[in-house]
Amino acid sequence: xxxxxxxxxxxxxxxxxxxxxxxxxxxxxxxxxxxxxxxxxxxxxxxxxxxxxxxxxxxxxxxxxxxxxxxxxxxxxxxxxxxxxxxxxxxxxxxxxxxxxxxxxxxxxxxxxxxxxxxxxxxxxxxxxxxxxxxxxxxxxxxxxxxxxx
Amino acid sequence: xxxxxxxxxxxxxxxxxxxxxxxxxxxxxxxxxxxxxxxxxxxxxxxxxxxxxxxxxxxxxxxxxxxxxxxxxxxxxxxxxxxxxxxxxxxxxxxxxxxxxxxxxxxxxxxxxxxxxxxxxxxxxxxxxxxxxxxxxxxxxxxxxxxxxxxxxxxxxxxxxxxxxxxxxxxxxxxxxxxxxxxxxxxxxxxxxxxxxxxxxxxxxxxxxxxxxxxxxxxxxxxxxxxxxxxxxxxxxxxxxxxxxxxxxxxxxxxxxxxxxxxxxxxxxxxxxxxxxxxxxxxxxxxxxxxxxxxxxxxxxxxxxxxxxxxxxxxxxxxxxxxxxxxxxxxxxxxxxxxxxxxxxxxxxxxxxxxxxxxxxxxxxxxxxxxxxxxxxxxxxxxxxxxxxxxxxxxxxxxxxxxxxxxxxxxxxxxxxxxxxxxxxxxxxxxxxxxxxxxxxxxxxxxxxxxxx
Numbered sequence: 001x002x003x004x005x006x007x008x009x010x011x012x013x014x015x016x017x018x019x020x021x022x023x024x025x026x027x028x029x030x031x032x033x034x035x036x037x038x039x040x041x042x043x044x045x046x047x048x049x050x051x052x053x054x055x056x057x058x059x060x061x062x063x064x065x066x067x068x069x070x071x072x073x074x075x076x077x078x079x080x081x082x083x084x085x086x087x088x089x090x091x092x093x094x095x096x097x098x099x100x101x102x103x104x105x106x107x108x109x110x111x112x113x114x115x116x117x118x119x120x121x122x123x124x125x126x127x128x129x130x131x132x133x134x135x136x137x138x139x140x141x142x143x144x145x146x147x148x149x150x
Numbered sequence: 151x152x153x154x155x156x157x158x159x160x161x162x163x164x165x166x167x168x169x170x171x172x173x174x175x176x177x178x179x180x181x182x183x184x185x186x187x188x189x190x191x192x193x194x195x196x197x198x199x200x201x202x203x204x205x206x207x208x209x210x211x212x213x214x215x216x217x218x219x220x221x222x223x224x225x226x227x228x229x230x231x232x233x234x235x236x237x238x239x240x241x242x243x244x245x246x247x248x249x250x251x252x253x254x255x256x257x258x259x260x261x262x263x264x265x266x267x268x269x270x271x272x273x274x275x276x277x278x279x280x281x282x283x284x285x286x287x288x289x290x291x292x293x294x295x296x297x298x299x300x301x302x303x304x305x306x307x308x309x310x311x312x313x314x315x316x317x318x319x320x321x322x323x324x325x326x327x328x329x330x331x332x333x334x335x336x337x338x339x340x341x342x343x344x345x346x347x348x349x350x351x352x353x354x355x356x357x358x359x360x361x362x363x364x365x366x367x368x369x370x371x372x373x374x375x376x377x378x379x380x381x382x383x384x385x386x387x388x389x390x391x392x393x394x395x396x397x398x399x400x401x402x403x404x405x406x407x408x409x410x411x412x413x414x415x416x417x418x419x420x421x422x423x424x425x426x427x428x429x430x431x432x433x434x435x436x437x438x439x440x441x442x443x444x445x446x447x448x449x450x451x452x453x454x455x456x457x458x459x460x461x462x463x464x465x466x467x468x469x470x471x472x473x474x475x476x477x478x479x480x481x482x483x484x485x486x487x488x489x490x491x492x493x494x495x496x497x498x499x500x501x502x503x504x505x506x507x508x509x510x511x512x513x514x515x516x517x518x519x520x521x522x523x524x525x526x527x528x529x530x531x532x533x534x535x536x537x538x539x540x541x542x543x544x545x546x547x548x549x550x551x552x553x554x555x556x557x558x559x560x561x562x563x564x565x566x567x568x569x570x571x572x573x574x575x576x577x578x579x580x581x582x583x584x585x586x587x588x589x590x591x592x593x594x595x596x597x598x599x600x601x602x603x
Contacts, residue, residue, distance in 0.1 A: 018398040025405060069391075098393040100437070102448070121397050121433045122426075123404035 007033045008138050011061035013045040013078060014038065014096075015070055022123070023065070026130035034134065037061065042073025046081055049088055061091060063137050066113075068097045068104060076107060083112040090144045092137050164193045171200055180208035259354040262340075265347045267292045267308070279333065279356045281326035297322035297330050312339045312347060320357060332361035382447040385440050392436050400429035435551070438565035442550060445493065445572040452577070454600075455491045457484035457530075461519055464498035468506070475506045477515040484521060487528055488600045493573045498532075500566040501593050505534035508560060510588075527579065527599055533592040539585040547583060570595070 010027075014020050020038050027034055037058065039045045045066075048055040064082070068075035075095065082088045092114040097104070105116050117133070120126050137143075164187065171184030183204060184197040259279060262271040268291050272284045280287075280295070287295075296304050300321035307319040316338060322330040337352030407414070407422050414422075461481050465472065472479060479502060502517055509515040513535065520531040539547060539554065546552050550568035553560075574581040574595045585591035 016394060016398075018402070019394075022398075022401055022405070098397065100440070119393075119397060121393070121400050121430055123401040123408070126401060 007035055008063070008134075009035050009037060009059045009061045010063045010065060010134075011045070011048060012036055012038045012065045013040075013042065013070065013075065014065070014067045015040045016067075019067070019119070022126060023130060026127045027134070029127055030131045030134055032134050032138070034138075035059075041071040042075065042078045045070075045078050046073070049082065049091075062143075063133075064091055064093045065096045065133070066093055068095060068099055068108075076104075076111060079108060079111045079113055092141070092143065094133055094137065160187075161193065164197070168193065168197050168200060171197070171204070175200070175204045175207060178211075180204050180211065257356055260352075261292075261354055262349055262351045263292055264349040267350070270349065276354075279325075279331060279354070280323060286326070295323045297324065308337070308350070311337050311350070314339070320361070331356070332358045378447050381443050385443040385447065393433060396429045396433050396436070400426045400433075403429075435565075438569075442565055442569050442572060445569060445576060449576055450490045450492060452488045452490055454486050455489050455494065457487050457489075457494070457528075460484075460489075460491055460494045461498050463495045464502060467495070467499050468503055471503060471506055475509060475515050477506045477509075477517060479517045479519065481519040482521045484519075485528055487597050489577055489597060490573075493576070497570050497573045497595070500570050501532040501595075504566060505532055505536060505591070505593075507562075508534070508536040508555075508591075510535070510537055523596070523599075525599070527596040529594055529596050531592050531594050533590060535590040538587040538589055538591050539583060540587055541585075544583055544585060548581065 012020065012023055014023070020040075024036060027036055037048065039048050044055075045064075047053050048058055049061075051058055066075045066078060070078070075097070079093060079095070082091060082093060089112075093112075095108050095113050095116045096119060097116075098119050100118055108116050114137075115133075117129060120129060168184050171182070174180075174182060183201040186194050186197045186201070188194065257275060257278065259276045260271070260273045261269060261276075264270050269288050272287050274284055276287065277283050293301065293305070304319055304321050307317070310317070316336070318334050318336045320332065320334045323333050325331050333354050334357045335352050335354045337350045340348045340351055342348055403422050403426050407419060411419065458481070461484055465479060465481075471477075498519070502519070505517040506515040516535045518531070518533040520533065521528065522531065523529040543554055547554065548567045548571040551564040552568075553562060553564040570593075571581050574597075578598045579596040581593065581595040583591055583593045
């Protein structure tokens with residue numbers, strides 16, 4: 001575990017500016033050494049993860065926060081892509097959405113989502129949620145090291 | 151001389167006696183033969199001869215009588231037989247009339263084909279269905295009249311019927327004007343003693359109206375499914391897209407309070423609280439609306455279910471509420487019923503939850519889950535000792551978003567009982583409540599029994 005020694009990178013895939021800002025604010029309040037990278041649709045998410053185009057040289061994220069309702073390529077497609085890609089599949093993905101639809105939940109776990117979380121309406125709870133996600137996935141959970149691609 | 155004279159007189163008497171004897175016989179009296187004197191003369195010979203003839207005649211007369219009697223007996227028998235025959239004829243006529251009535255009033259068409267499927271007979275009533283007269287049809291292959299979309303299916307069905315698997319077929323036949331008409335046929339193969347197929351015989355009936363009804367029903371069902379899908383789509387939109395802006399409103403108001411609270415006075419903070427409270431409640435309403443719509447769209451098929459387990463699950467889900475209210479819940483013996491188990495859990499949970507929630511201050515809730523019913527349905531009851539419901543509100547409690555109490559006293563969106571009603575109605579049952587204000591309420595709902603229960 002080297003969690004607290006280095007800055008953690010989180011990729012947020014979210015198209016709603018209000019939600020992006022809210023997540024940024026919540027992370028700021030949590031005080032953990034985190035860099036939050038934001039992309040606004042599924043296609044950009046894949047480009048980021050493959051470090052293509054405008055995303056050349058970006059770090060491999062330690063955690064992905066993924067919304068489901070996204071333009072161009074939806075969250076489930078991104079999820080399926082990542083979890084079927086040997087270089088990316090070990091990155092934990094937390095689905096962060098407002099959809100309480102049972103089919104969505106089931107489908108996401110089938111596609112190997114690591115966790116499915118509903119966005120709470122209450123900001124206090126949202127902060128608590130973001131804090132829980134960070135502390136669990138970045139501090140408590142032991143994860144495999146990224147495959148050495150250098 | 152005297153003797154001669156005597157003989158003379160004697161002779162006259164004997165002749166008279168003979169004449170009288172003949173007269174008796176002539177009158178049909180054969181019982182007294184003519185006296186024979188024993189003088190062995192001609193008169194005696196005549197008397198003896200007549201007596202013999204008389205005997206013969208008597209014998210023949212007797213025989214003749216017997217024969218006549220026999221003939222009379224036969225005649226009597228014949229008469230009786232004739233009467234019976236008449237009666238039978240009347241009965242036959244009656245039954246023939248009935249039969250004719252039946253055949254004339256029946257709209258079914260009888261038909262026969264040969265082994266190649268060529269029509270060899272079809273009843274005249276066919277003209278009512280296909281506009282064709284029998285002579286237009288007889289001699290033509292049956293298959294010629296079947297709608298091409300149905301042809302393959304019917305060929306298969308006919309093969310099946312020839313093989314001995316008898317079942318009716320429904321398909322369209324072509325009418326004289328080229329239009330089509332739905333019919334149903336029930337056919338039976340006719341075979342000779344060696345099992346060789348000779349042809350088919352069957353009954354054809356008009357099912358146009360039935361089919362049209364079915365098609366209307368099917369269309370209504372398709373429409374319903376479509377509208378259900380749209381509703382589900384709407385529900386999804388409601389759960390996702392309507393939630394987003396609400397979350398923005400409430401979250402940023404809270405953030406505002408958090409970051410700039412120091413610069414706001416108490417009134418401003420109070421306003422923010424009301425706005426946050428409002429959006430939180432609206433979010434709750436949206437979630438409830440979603441639950442309500444999902445009763446219909448997300449229901450599972452009905453399966454035989456241990457209702458005891460259903461109630462136990464509901465009680466387990468309510469464990470904390472039961473502890474908080476210090477409630478006691480008793481449960482009668484529960485049956486196996488054909489239900490959607492998940493929805494039943496929700497139903498019991500809502501009703502038992504309500505029973506505890508609307509308690510009288512300072513009085514621990516007592517909830518009784520009971521069972522009654524009839525041959526055709528189960529009746530479940532959930533009785534409490536709570537505040538009860540005013541009589542004029544008994545119907546209103548099942549209407550969506552209707553609340554009977556101020557939020558400060560009893561919280562809730564007013565969805566619970568509306569969902570209950572929808573669940574019960576989806577199961578083909580009824581739900582109602584009986585209540586005495588200040589004494590408690592008893593909710594009743596029924597679930598139809600299936601034939602195998």
